[in-house]
Amino acid sequence: MRYILGISCYYHDSAACVLRDGVIVAAAQQERFSRLKHDAGFPADAIRYCLREAGIDLSELSAVVFYDKPLLKFERLLETYLAHAPRGFRSFLMAMPVWLKEKLYLKTLLRRELRALAGLDRKAPLPKLLFSQHHQAHAASAFYASPYQEAAVICLDGVGEWATSTIWHGQGNQLRPLAELHFPHSLGLLYSAFTYYCGFKVNSGEYKLMGLAPYGEPKYVELIYRELISVREDGSFALNMRYFAYPVGSRMINQRFAALFGAPPLTADAEPGQLYLDLAASIQQVTEEIVLKIARHAQQLTGASKLCLAGGVALNCVANGRLLREGPFQELWIQPAAGDAGGALGAALLAWYQYFQQPRHSDEQQDQMQGSYLGPAYSDSEIQALLQAEQAPYQYLSEPQLYSEVARLLAAGKVVGWFQGRMEFGPRALGNRSILGDARSPVMQSILNLKIKQRESFRPFAPAVLAEDLQQYFQLNCPSPYMLLVARLAAELQLEVAPGLSGLARLAQQRSSLPAITHIDYSARVQTVSADTNLRFYQLLQHFKAQTGTSVLINTSFNVRGEPPVCSPADALQGFYATDMDVLVLGNCLLHKADQPALKLQAARQRVFAAD
Template sequence: MTRYILGISCYYHDSAACLLQDGRIVAAAQQERFSRVKHDAAFPTAAIQYCLAEAGIELSQLSAVVFYDKPFLKFERLLETYLAHAPRGFRSFLAAMPVWLKEKLYLKTVLRRELRQLAGVENNETLPRLLFSQHHQAHAASAFYASPYHDAAVICLDGVGEWATSTLWHGKGNQLTPLAELHFPHSLGLLYSAFTYYCGFKVNSGEYKLMGLAPYGQPRFVDILYRELIDVKADGSFALNMTYFAYPVGSRMINQKFERLFGAPALAPDATPSQHYLDVAASIQQVTEDIVLKIARYAQLLTGANKVCLAGGVALNCVANGRLLREGPFQALWIQPAAGDAGGALGAALLAWYQYYDQPRHSDERHDQMQGAYLGPAYTDAEIITLLEAQQVPYQLLSGDERSAQVSALLAAGKVVGWFQGRMEFGPRALGNRSILGDARSPKMQSVLNLKIKQRESFRPFAPAILAEHAAQYFDLATSSPYMLLVAALQPAYRIAPDTDVTGLAQQAQVRSCLPAITHVDYSARVQTVDAHSNPEFYQLLQAFKALTGTPILINTSFNVRGEPPVCSPFDALQGFWATDMDYLVLGNTLLSKAAQNPEQIAQAQQRVFAAD
């Protein structure tokens, strides 16, 4: 009998759904891609509908629906935290309680109501079994069960689940054994988010901006962090000095004592950071990396494993991941590409398959279970052409070989190309199916993409996508990096020495390599390795670009405009193409030129983005 299991995450941030068929991932997607609301926390109705449609089944055919969190434990933590800090936080308590008492505390009832509406039934009798995992348990399952490893240590680090903020596990076969955990409010994820807030970025979405800012600074506040904010033990466990933080019950992450400690107030959102904030960013990044290394060494000691799997929001810190690969105790590591809460939907489903239903696990050391993370919707050329003709959009139809040759020539000529192919990626990274591409050799491409296309901060670097067989030639990278979750140094042969008198954000104007658009100020890059097995279309384009230019590298950044999630459908891509200064758009086998587009459609799309911003 075929068994289908649906995993869901929602109501906090980054709602998602994932469907398994006899343990194999059939489909997975975030709700934001369908609703077009960035980090959408709503019940993932559209994502579930997509997953069921991909499998060709109805909700009634599911064996189980698994939620990634245990609401009673989370409510216990919330209540105990407010009581411990009373009367501080009373206003926040009053705001939170009605939502909990009406919905979140009775989540089983809420979920069944949503499932009934989805199925179009009036009672619960025809609904599938409803199961719940713990938050970090779902993270750990998403990391280990989807990995290629049979035996591995598992490290999960995030803000907070129910109580846990950091957990260690031992995965072996179909078993996932908890070994150690830290509890709220002592959290590496929330510590990093506090500094994200301090440096003027939005919590739960701006942490990667802080990571990108760090190389511009000097870690001169590290001693202050260790002396005043955090007590770290040899095993990586730690305790925060909570007199500096307001996040347990406040509307801010930090308090005035924190600001006095660092000698300046929190930076206003979107303000240009001075050298002070650059140095603060560098300091928290170094401390985060140090703690991750200590935790990893302890995990290896507990498990004896020579491989490690990572999940949780901190696992998206690809600079720390790169250092763990270079300096850590493990021979190999694997990072869940949907490491944040969206991946909890996948972990919850996998946990049910392997532990609730006690199914055997057959890992393949050559390939993981993520299918390149290409688990979202795909669209046929017929669907794309129907849309283009309905919108009266001029296009050119190409064959696969023509497409690679023409697009590589456009990229080599300095054009910016939207690239929409195959199934949408699951997780926060664009991996060559919902991407914006550019020539990494161009000294102007980083500023063009940041200011005219992505409409984002100018200091942020772009990631290189490189043919896997050439990765070691260009980067100090001893393993593949298919999910763009490892930072590696550019090899010395490709570096250019900068003017050493320049400091701060002024360094972003310096050319530091023959690939300036993807080389960060510290000669690092967040690398994606591309092979013919995982993404043949993208691989073919990179091959064509190499044949034309001698360079096997392209800039790869997510296909979205500011304030919106990455595109999902051809319609989303068309709107994004019109709304930005992108030169060309490739939708499947069709090629669109911006110069040939209707000015009225362009103006309307740009007005929509401007109004939303």
Template sequence: MSTRILGISAYYHDSAAALIVDGKIVAAAQEERFTRLKHDPSFPAQAINYCLAEGNVKLADIDAIIFYDKPLLKFERLLETYLANAPRGIRSFIRAMPVWLKEKLYLKTVLRREFRQLAELDKKNPIPKLLFSEHHLSHAGSAYFPSPYEDAAVLCLDGVGEWATSTAWKGNGNQLTPLWEIQFPHSLGLLYSAFTYYCGFKVNSGEYKLMGLAPYGEPKYVDIILEKLVTLHDDGSFHLDMSYFDFAVGSTMTNSKFADLFGGPRQPDDAEVTQKQMDLARSIQVVTEEIVLKIVKHLYTLAPSDNLCLAGGVALNCVSNGRLLREGPYKNIWIQPAAGDAGGALGAALVAYHHYFDGKRSVNKNQDSQQGSYLGPAYSNEDVLSAVKDKGLTAHVQEDLYSFAANLLEQGNVVGWFQGRMEFGPRALGNRSIIGDPRNTKMQSTMNLKIKYRESFRPFAPAVLAEDVSEYFEHECASPYMLLVANVKKALRLQTDESLFGIDKLLQQRSTLPAITHVDYSARIQTVHADSNPEFHALISAFKEKTDCAVVVNTSFNVRGEPPVCSPADAIRCFLATEMDYLVMNNVVLKKTDQPEFAITLAKQTKFDRD
């Protein structure tokens, strides 16, 4: 008899659901993809419905539902923190308590009510067994259990769960054993988010911008950070001087003392990027990398292994991950692609299967069980053509798809590429992607300004045939989830004017693949494998055959402020509202210039209304 487990994360940010059957990942998706609300924290009703439908099961067939953290422990942390800082923080306390007293303290009751409504059950029909995992155990489960390792050290770094902000584990067989933890308020994730906030970006989403800005700056604030803000020990443990921060009990991340230390108030939201922001970004990036390296080197003394697994929001810092791979003591690194809270739903379900039900774990040493993270819904040609007809658009079915699409890229077109099952996690991995020719000198600015409607400095990632990765990058191992940064090979680099400073560095071509080469010659690599994504692999192979280039630009299929597209209708709206040239859904092709003007105008009006 099969064991079916539904994992959920909700009520903070990035709510999600995941379905596990006999330890195998059947489906996983974030609620934001269905509601179109970026980082949607609400009960993941649509994601749950999708997972159940994908698994062809009803809620009554589920053996257990598991929530990704323990709200009572989180409430304990809130109360103790407010009491320790009283009377400071009284306003924040008053704002927070009604939600806790009304809902979060009674989460078990709230969840049962939501599931009854979802399944249209009355009180006489019980919902499945309801379990709760600890936040960092969920992260650790998401990192270790899908990995291709029989044993591994596991490191989880994020903002905060219940109490823990940093934890280390030993994974062996079907068990995770805790080794140590660092507790709130001392948090590497919150330290990085404090600089995100101070630089004028949104916490929990703007961290990518800070990482992208870092190469334009100089590490001039590193000493100040390590002297004033962080006490770093030889074993990688650290303490923050909380007199500079307001996140423990206040409504902001930093305070006036922090602003005085760095010579002025917080940068306003969406203000023009300054050199100071670039220098702050570079400085906190350097500090983050040094802390992570120290932690991992000490972890190796406690859990020697060839293998390291990572999860938690800090594991999305692909620059730090790249350094770990090059300089750290572990031979192999596997990073959960949905490393943030969404991945907690998946990790919790895997923890329930292996720890609560004592399910056996089978490992394929040559391949993880994440299935390329293609765990979301897929759509048939009938679904696609129905959406096209509904919008009154023009399309054709293309038989020789890969050669045709490769020609489009070679001609300089920007193409929306919509294939197969949607990705789980924040990265586009070739199924909900916008793609282009990396050799095109105008591609980065075109995609940023006319397609993504975002800052010009934001870098784009290369998707490269796995078998050819070492031809283009100083990198040899698999990186299927776009979570490792490596340098473009020196043979492909071009001579540049080293006197240029700051954002002016963006104005010059740095390699023969200018659209994916960041200003420090780095690139966030996705290796594309024929076994996990044969469609995307076939497209890049066709492009290579035509151009002798085995790389394409790959960015997520969305515009600024929206999550990546999920359905054909989402893809069509994004295609019409931007300057994208073609949209390819399965083998159905839409050309922008063939579409009626009224449809394009309506889509653009809708986009700006949503903005």
């Protein structure tokens, strides 16, 4: 057997993945273990987990593959500073010591970290160390994990080494690059500039900007095209760098950008006014239009009928939904860990198919991601040992009693933490590390946002629906197992709203018979649930349907503000204690908040408050 370890780290969302003879054994982000959101450090804990899941130690690996080429990235950094000198000198002085001491000698650094992880001395032999290019890893994560033998592949993100946008042609075990755009011209960084301007954190708040967009009107589309970006028919583009500071600065934009729109950047946590709502709508429309142009060009270059997507921009599920509806491809597959975490998976797959020249056997019906349930799982005995040690009162329910009781609690308006099986790989909760609620409730959206997730009130929640009932509720004609497509609700579920309200005031209007998952443009980010990939979540939805006639639940990630989604039962228990969640289900163990010790609840809330 041949084992390959893929690693991504030192930028954001560090992760690790292990393949056994080309099959994904395990993959996880470091943040889930360290509890540091978007942890960029060496993913020691994630690597330990992946090796443990594979049942091997470091010496049994055939190769370790890193998702980036540091010398190329250093070349880009140095050339950029020289091109802008003397501007950015302070940033240069901050960046160079780190690069000259560590990042430039990444091979040495990685070997040192791997030896430390395995408890080896500095002369001990290590597996072969390989490096992929950043976008090459993205493309590999998209194509090789997809069910397709041939497809066009598009990767769009902030920046890798030089590339920011690439088109590839995947055939069998080969990935051929066809076109690319280089830094500083980046669709991801353009979107991040507006993310920053609207008061959200870059590299983590882009999905907030996407959720904000429907509250505004795209009034500034023409201004963006006229002043900020020039776009050609093939989707290639150039940014007007007079408005941006990110190449050598610590901020995304400069004063010209703010002057263009007549207001300063919004401060963090400030409620966005109409200007910022309209700008969110405008940059979202521009992004969608550019993605559509790139897709049409990719189809012309490849002649392929299928498309694979990866890179951070591929997490823009509104653009994905429009691409599915209006684009030139018959089928679309998006890597569920589309961001940098997925680079670990892509690097490992690239080594298997190209370095080791292995043939590819794809299904054309099912992808290789196993539902993206690739993280650690915990047995009922482990869970019960924790609960007994914590003196946390619980009931142990066998199946199907567990599903029936949880469905009853959900139908009664309870908020349920649902912890089952293997943890998801990627940013989405897909029914194993989830908070669930009744989508029919007109108050559940605000309860979850303010009391449980402790986040902005305007943020929409995603629905999970039985796969066979999809078209009963949503205008979508293909599965969406990874919650990466936005679709409108079925017309018969939509309700008319009174005219006259604008901006965030529109949030109070009920727009459908499933108000808790209906965004103000009648859309929802859909997850389809099938028995093949998540039998327990599927059975819960079946029981909820039997009791209520509705097979849709709110599904949002199990975390509180400022923290990554939970990994272990201990993480889940602390999250349960720290919020107004009513019920926690750990495997077959059911806990009611009202039964828990008051001192435990108080201590957990104080911890979260202090961290915030």
